[in-house]
Amino acid sequence: MPPLAASPGAVQAELIGLDWGTSSVRAMLVGAEGRVLAEKAQPWGITRLPEGGFPAAFAALAGEWRSALPGLPCLACGMVGSRQGWVEAPYCEAPAGADAIAAMLAEVPGAGLRIVPGVVQRGDRPDVMRGEETQVVGALGDAARGLAVLPGTHSKWVRVEAGRIAGFRTFMTGEVFATLRGHTILGAFAPETAAEDAAFARGVLAAHQSDEGLAGLLFSARALVLTDRLEPGGAIAFLSGLLIGDEIRTASTAFAEAGVVPVLIGEAALCDRYRLAFDLCGIAARVAPPGAAAAGLWRIARHAGLIAGGSV
Amino acid sequence: MPPLAASPGAVQAELIGLDWGTSSVRAMLVGAEGRVLAEKAQPWGITRLPEGGFPAAFAALAGEWRSALPGLPCLACGMVGSRQGWVEAPYCEAPAGADAIAAMLAEVPGAGLRIVPGVVQRGDRPDVMRGEETQVVGALGDAARGLAVLPGTHSKWVRVEAGRIAGFRTFMTGEVFATLRGHTILGAFAPETAAEDAAFARGVLAAHQSDEGLAGLLFSARALVLTDRLEPGGAIAFLSGLLIGDEIRTASTAFAEAGVVPVLIGEAALCDRYRLAFDLCGIAARVAPPGAAAAGLWRIARHAGLIAGGSV
Numbered sequence: 001m002p003p004l005a006a007s008p009g010a011v012q013a014e015l016i017g018l019d020w021g022t023s024s025v026r027a028m029l030v031g032a033e034g035r036v037l038a039e040k041a042q043p044w045g046i047t048r049l050p051e052g053g054f055p056a057a058f059a060a061l062a063g064e065w066r067s068a069l070p071g072l073p074c075l076a077c078g079m080v081g082s083r084q085g086w087v088e089a090p091y092c093e094a095p096a097g098a099d100a101i102a103a104m105l106a107e108v109p110g111a112g113l114r115i116v117p118g119v120v121q122r123g124d125r126p127d128v129m130r131g132e133e134t135q136v137v138g139a140l141g142d143a144a145r146g147l148a149v150l151p152g153t154h155s156k157w158v159r160v161e162a163g164r165i166a167g168f169r170t171f172m173t174g175e176v177f178a179t180l181r182g183h184t185i186l187g188a189f190a191p192e193t194a195a196e197d198a199a200f201a202r203g204v205l206a207a208h209q210s211d212e213g214l215a216g217l218l219f220s221a222r223a224l225v226l227t228d229r230l231e232p233g234g235a236i237a238f239l240s241g242l243l244i245g246d247e248i249r250t251a252s253t254a255f256a257e258a259g260v261v262p263v264l265i266g267e268a269a270l271c272d273r274y275r276l277a278f279d280l281c282g283i284a285a286r287v288a289p290p291g292a293a294a295a296g297l298w299r300i301a302r303h304a305g306l307i308a309g310g311s312v
Numbered sequence: 313m314p315p316l317a318a319s320p321g322a323v324q325a326e327l328i329g330l331d332w333g334t335s336s337v338r339a340m341l342v343g344a345e346g347r348v349l350a351e352k353a354q355p356w357g358i359t360r361l362p363e364g365g366f367p368a369a370f371a372a373l374a375g376e377w378r379s380a381l382p383g384l385p386c387l388a389c390g391m392v393g394s395r396q397g398w399v400e401a402p403y404c405e406a407p408a409g410a411d412a413i414a415a416m417l418a419e420v421p422g423a424g425l426r427i428v429p430g431v432v433q434r435g436d437r438p439d440v441m442r443g444e445e446t447q448v449v450g451a452l453g454d455a456a457r458g459l460a461v462l463p464g465t466h467s468k469w470v471r472v473e474a475g476r477i478a479g480f481r482t483f484m485t486g487e488v489f490a491t492l493r494g495h496t497i498l499g500a501f502a503p504e505t506a507a508e509d510a511a512f513a514r515g516v517l518a519a520h521q522s523d524e525g526l527a528g529l530l531f532s533a534r535a536l537v538l539t540d541r542l543e544p545g546g547a548i549a550f551l552s553g554l555l556i557g558d559e560i561r562t563a564s565t566a567f568a569e570a571g572v573v574p575v576l577i578g579e580a581a582l583c584d585r586y587r588l589a590f591d592l593c594g595i596a597a598r599v600a601p602p603g604a605a606a607a608g609l610w611r612i613a614r615h616a617g618l619i620a621g622g623s624v
Contacts, residue, residue, distance in 0.1 A: 120538075120539060122539065125532065126532075126535045126536055126538070126539040126541055127531070127532070127535045128535055128538055128539070154531060155527075169528055169531075170528070170531040170535065171525070171527040171528045171531065172496070172527050172528075172530045172531050173527045175496050175497070176492070176496075176526075176527055176530070179491050179492060179495045179496055180488070180491060182495070183491045183494070183495050184484070184487050184488075184491055185487070211523075211562070211565065212562050212565075212566070213483070213525070213526060213558045213559060213561065213562030213563075214488075214525060214526040214527065214558070215467075215483040215484050215485045215488055215526065215555065215558060215559055215562075216481055216482070216483045216484075216559075216562055216563065218484045218488070219439070219466060219481075219482040219483065219484050220437065220438070220439070223438045223439045223440055223482065224438055226432075226438070226440055227432060227434065227438040227440070229438055243527065246525045246526070246527060247525065247527055247528075249525065250523070250524050250525030250527075250528055251525075251528065253523065253524075254524070
């Protein structure tokens, strides 16, 4: 295992980090500044654990590293800390910086693992996140001000002020898309074709330029096909564009700030799709380099004093 | 069969009308002014026909009446005239009055049945309806101006100008609600409880007072429950309120006109729910009396010269 060797010049492992979500888990051997030295992924999300449950999954993922490098701290983020997870890590209240989050790590008794709490926003528009706080801490680093956008099943828009997660909002864009495609007349169109990109752009613009609600826009995909104004093969891409365009339009109203460039964090292809949508809406966004979760876990571990160097 | 007898003083049957949709069909013996003298319903929508298909279903529904009252015209509206129906009745272009619709009836060869065309709206915001045009003609009668709202799987908002269907828009409110309840985390809450009405009202107001998109509002149902600000038993009603409130907010922007009272057409319980939602949004709406489809079929049949009395 070459990356484990602490040979001169090599980056030394400082942390075993786990990004443990609902449907999958990724274990990473993390070096200084959150650099990923090795990683393993399994489809063992908290709803589909292997036999033996959390302890067995953790042993299978991190056991070898822990034997080879005894004493290395282990830190997990994501749904593993929810009520349905291994041990519940109570939410940290927004506004929350890396220090506040690090002060609330939950310990899994006897397992040698700590879990990062999610963040809750109280007030009239409550919201919650678990796992995204770590990615934001990793991707935005020490930035005092920023706007992170994490597209996905439940997209999150996260505003950072004074170096802390100050406010955020969840959009069910990905889940609504998958559900509509799978279970409504909108999914009954022909398979996607090459017209896809143009249809996606058309959907983004239709939603972004309209002040119409989604329920009305959605039917337009079908009506455009029925009236020969949209190729059936482009309907799904158009639908995807509508949903993302609607998210950007409504979220921008609440979150956009002059001079703050939205930073996209997540899976590369999805981030590219969102960046294209932002472009179409006249907003320059940038995609964060991969490794946000590892960097966030590393930063939080430093704040918690788990890694030498203490508070960053 | 007392309603069939043409005894002095009794209302005479003038038409056999069928409201034939995707999932069910209703056959009505219709007298003067669209009064329903007798009716039969079957779950034989165009996607679930009995053995023998359309001819067998039509014979089972209308056969006795046709034998007892030979020569009575038969007129159907709804998805039975779509490409997937019995015979396609090409769309009538909006703006369309009862006369224009009546001029485009499609005949089912050899069956003794005519089918009302749907209405298509062309242009940048195309849309289609099939069946609703007949209900609007029935419920608004000779009104020169009006706004009909037909809640359901695909809600329609229909503007009548100069006595014709001038413009309309479809909202997938009912389908989106059923899909989200059935296939997303939003449906995973406890069964509905007595808190339902209050939660519904809260959802309506949250959507109506917000300029947020649906994808963001949807997650708020879950977040409110997670932060103990909404009882789990009220989450589904809150979701229903959100969707209806969002429809009313966005549709009103496009369709509301001073002095025009929206007329709700459809199933009584659903119309009552919408009327409550309109009230909460500060809009006085009224519910049309039942029988809109029968009245519309009768009026269209008169315009088509199928019923003595000619053009109304």
